[in-house]
Amino acid sequence: MNVLIVEDEKSLAAEIASFLSKEGFLCEMAYTGMDASEKIAVNLYDFVLLDLGLPDYEGLDLIADAREAGNDSAFIIITARGEVEDKVKGLDLGADDYLAKPFALVELLSRIQAVARRKFNILNQNVTAGDFTLELQSRKILCKGQEVIITRKEYDLLQYLILNRNKVLTRNQLYEHIWGNILDDQYDSNFIDVHIKNLRKKLNEYSSAPWLETVRGIGYRVSLE
Amino acid sequence: MTRLRIKLALFNLSSKVAFTVLFLLFMPWLIERINLIQVDTDLIQKREKVIDLISKTGIEPFEVSDSSNIFGSYNILKEEFVSLERIDLQENANYIDVTKRIIEGDEIEYRVLHYSFLVDGKMYLLEVGKSLESILHTKRNIKIVMLVFLVFIIIITFLTDLQYTRVLLKPLDKITKKLRRISDPSTFDKIPVKTSTSDFYKLDTAMSEMMTHIDELFRKEKEITVNISHELLTPVSVLRSKLENLLMQQNLPDEISVKIEESLKTLHRLQSLINSLLLIARIESRQYARNESVSIKEVIKEIAEELEVIAEDKGVRIKVESEIDYMFERANRSLIFSMFYNVVNNAVKNTSAEGTVIISTGYVKNIPTLIISDNGRGMTKEEMSTLFSRFKTRLDTGSNNTGIGLAIAKSIADFHAISISVTSEINQGTIFSFTFPEFS
Numbered sequence: 001m002n003v004l005i006v007e008d009e010k011s012l013a014a015e016i017a018s019f020l021s022k023e024g025f026l027c028e029m030a031y032t033g034m035d036a037s038e039k040i041a042v043n044l045y046d047f048v049l050l051d052l053g054l055p056d057y058e059g060l061d062l063i064a065d066a067r068e069a070g071n072d073s074a075f076i077i078i079t080a081r082g083e084v085e086d087k088v089k090g091l092d093l094g095a096d097d098y099l100a101k102p103f104a105l106v107e108l109l110s111r112i113q114a115v116a117r118r119k120f121n122i123l124n125q126n127v128t129a130g131d132f133t134l135e136l137q138s139r140k141i142l143c144k145g146q147e148v149i150i151t152r153k154e155y156d157l158l159q160y161l162i163l164n165r166n167k168v169l170t171r172n173q174l175y176e177h178i179w180g181n182i183l184d185d186q187y188d189s190n191f192i193d194v195h196i197k198n199l200r201k202k203l204n205e206y207s208s209a210p211w212l213e214t215v216r217g218i219g220y221r222v223s224l225e
Numbered sequence: 226m227t228r229l230r231i232k233l234a235l236f237n238l239s240s241k242v243a244f245t246v247l248f249l250l251f252m253p254w255l256i257e258r259i260n261l262i263q264v265d266t267d268l269i270q271k272r273e274k275v276i277d278l279i280s281k282t283g284i285e286p287f288e289v290s291d292s293s294n295i296f297g298s299y300n301i302l303k304e305e306f307v308s309l310e311r312i313d314l315q316e317n318a319n320y321i322d323v324t325k326r327i328i329e330g331d332e333i334e335y336r337v338l339h340y341s342f343l344v345d346g347k348m349y350l351l352e353v354g355k356s357l358e359s360i361l362h363t364k365r366n367i368k369i370v371m372l373v374f375l376v377f378i379i380i381i382t383f384l385t386d387l388q389y390t391r392v393l394l395k396p397l398d399k400i401t402k403k404l405r406r407i408s409d410p411s412t413f414d415k416i417p418v419k420t421s422t423s424d425f426y427k428l429d430t431a432m433s434e435m436m437t438h439i440d441e442l443f444r445k446e447k448e449i450t451v452n453i454s455h456e457l458l459t460p461v462s463v464l465r466s467k468l469e470n471l472l473m474q475q476n477l478p479d480e481i482s483v484k485i486e487e488s489l490k491t492l493h494r495l496q497s498l499i500n501s502l503l504l505i506a507r508i509e510s511r512q513y514a515r516n517e518s519v520s521i522k523e524v525i526k527e528i529a530e531e532l533e534v535i536a537e538d539k540g541v542r543i544k545v546e547s548e549i550d551y552m553f554e555r556a557n558r559s560l561i562f563s564m565f566y567n568v569v570n571n572a573v574k575n576t577s578a579e580g581t582v583i584i585s586t587g588y589v590k591n592i593p594t595l596i597i598s599d600n601g602r603g604m605t606k607e608e609m610s611t612l613f614s615r616f617k618t619r620l621d622t623g624s625n626n627t628g629i630g631l632a633i634a635k636s637i638a639d640f641h642a643i644s645i646s647v648t649s650e651i652n653q654g655t656i657f658s659f660t661f662p663e664f665s
């Protein structure tokens with residue numbers, strides 16, 4: 001899949017591109033609205049990551065123009081403006097998601113994947129981890145065909161870890177993914193530890209889950225072949 | 226508390242009453258004095274007349290040959306009398322006094338002028354008298370008339386005072402109302418209050434200018450906060466991506482990975498700080514919409530479920546006792562959620578194992594109220610005073626939190642006109658009460 005990164009902060013664009021390339025995406029960059037507008041008009045992108053705070057262009061106009069031209073790319077707004085109405089306006093104009101800066105790169109990836117599943121109906125295959133199977137469509141985890149009863153939050157946590165398998169996810173990244181909407185000073189909390197502990201307990205009742213690893217000093221990882 | 230115009234009218238009334246009482250006390254004496262002076266002048270004039278008469282006609286017509294040797298003349302109503310009497314040469318009199326005379330059985334008080342004079346080598350005493358009866362009557366009558374008149378005057382002036390001060394103080398009333406109506410300097414009504422009193426005009430103008438000034442300062446402060454936060458978030462974003470990419474590199478030595486994660490943690494702290502400040506600035510600059518109707522019961526249930534896992538792990542019980550489901554109108558659900566979430570979370574944090582956090586809703590004095598209480602370690606007065614200040618965290622928590630959670634809660638409460646009151650006792654626990662505003 002190809003992605004256009006519209007971002008005037010060059011080093012940030014470079015980091016995003018470097019990360020997404022490793023995930024198998026084909027990345028192009030545009031540092032100005034003018035450049036982006038031309039690229040969107042000429043090429044067909046699966047995804048456009050759009051920073052709203054461009055020096056020469058009102059970012060939201062890019063979405064409107066593209067939609068008017070019948071462009072079907074998925075737009076994900078990434079912005080540090082954080083104006084309350086930006087999100088509503090962006091989604092109204094046909095943006096597919098909205099991500100406030102600073103965000104975790106894995107979070108960006110998971111948003112892209114979610115849009116891909118929803119919009120392009122891909123990446124919907126079930127994922128197997130040991131004796132367990134993660135059903136993305138029904139949002140269930142099964143063990144040898146039997147459903148494992150876990151809470152919604154535990155499922156979200158598990159899915160996030162499994163979809164980002166073989167990557168270490170820090171507690172903050174996990175916390176942000178699940179409680180992103182709650183703003184407080186929980187960065188040193190053990191919320192994630194407690195949830196993982198409970199999740200392990202529940203999984204272990206069905207079968208052992210050694211693939212759910214604790215990485216000391218950093219966070220958690222799901223290790224799968 | 227008494228209203229200014231009532232106070233003014235009451236003061237006027239009491240001063241009038243005091244003056245009246247004083248006047249009424251002095252009046253009899255005054256009337257008497259005036260009357261006596263008048264009577265005395267009369268008596269002296271009469272004496273002059275008699276002396277004139279004697280000097281013209283001689284003393285003979287007045288000489289009485291009977292044994293008493295006294296000439297006396299009373300008018301019919303015994304109002305006045307004149308008497309002439311021969312006395313010893315040595316006796317000498319020239320004074321006025323009050324004496325009682327019994328005339329035909331009636332005892333009558335007279336003001337009497339005594340005057341002795343020599344005629345033909347003989348000493349005579351002339352007495353001219355005037356009855357005081359009529360003076361006494363006059364005195365009483367004047368008193369009654371005065372009393373009635375003064376009471377009437379007092380009542381009339383009191384009522385007019387009351388009415389006049391009401392009209393006079395109307396602009397002040399309006400200014401007070403204007404001030405009470407607003408919740409924020411920006412909503413102050415800048416249309417000047419109509420008044421011809423320069424003091425009120427000055428007060429209103431000064432108030433208006435002050436509000437504009439405060440409003441401007443607020444706006445600037447908010448703008449600066451928002452701008453600075455935005456400027457800060459971009460570099461944080463760059464740093465974060467760089468560090469995350471670094472951490473994802475294969476075959477990193479463990480100690481490097483841990484160091485990178487520590488840096489990310491610190492960066493995250495900075496990020497959440499900036500975001501918290503941004504949130505408060507946005508709330509204070511009224512950027513959030515208040516257009517939802519929020520079920521408090523539902524929000525509480527959700528928060529309890531959310532925090533139950535962490536509380537359970539600590540051995541703390543969260544109990545929800547909602548008698549009522551209160552629909553809070555004109556609210557922002559996600560802000561309301563954050564507010565209660567922060568306070569409940571704070572309660573769980575400060576309660577040790579075996580403790581309980583109770584969230585209850587109900588009516589207190591007919592006002593919908595939500596109470597979050599814990600039997601945790603409580604707070605000192607000092608801690609309470611800085612509870613809602615930004616960045617003032619308790620000294621002995623040992624945690625790294627910025628202590629901004631409650632400041633956020635407070636600004637959300639202010640935004641929704643919810644009042645928060647806190648009571649706390651060391652080692653007994655803390656109670657947060659949220660009183661919802663009434664929409665009548």
